[in-house]
Amino acid sequence: MYELTVRDHVxxxxxxxxxxxxxxxRLHGxxxxxxxxxSRPELDEHGVVIDIGEASTRLQEVLADLNYRNLDEHPAFAGRFSTTEVVAGHIGDRLRAAMDLTGFTALSVRLREHPDAWASYRLEL
Known part of the structure; x- marks a missing residue:
């Protein structure tokens, strides 16, 4: 299984x-x-899991909708707690909707809230 990971922050x-x-x-930042x-079992015809530039751009596009926002006012979180786990799921679901994931077996999102604490969401494809 091959994997490629990109990282950003929000x-x-x-x-x-x-x-x-x-x-x-209470309200906090x-x-x-x-x-x-x-993740995918075989590399594509270019010898990559996914182009790093495309992966980074797609992540940036999804995060732009969240960055510097109060999630209490964001429609995606209406009626539910915007926990780290829920936000990770939201990011994963948005990436799945925005991309053709043919050939991939999984997409994992990890949110590090603190150096010693994080939550993950894994989509089996």
Whole structure:
């Protein structure tokens, strides 16, 4: 299995208004480091999993809709908590909708909220 990963970051604000989340229930900011991995069993005719430039551009396009936004006001998160896991899923689903993923077996999104804490979302294709 071959894999290629690109990384970027996004700066957001949000709140998680439930006592379960402790101090994160209040409005706060976060900078997520976003890593996306494309997986496929064989390289394409160019000898790559995916072109790094295309992968980076696609990720930037998806993140542009989130960057410097208050996710409490973003329609994609209406009626649900914008947890790290939910945001990772949103990014993965947006990438899947924006790309032809023929030939890929998986797409994984990892959001690093802190050097010692992260969440991932993996789409089996």
């Amino acid at each position: 700066m957001i604000a949000h709140s998680l208004p439930d006592a379960f989340f402790g101090p994160a229930a 976060a900078t997520f480091v976003v890593e996306v991995t494309w």
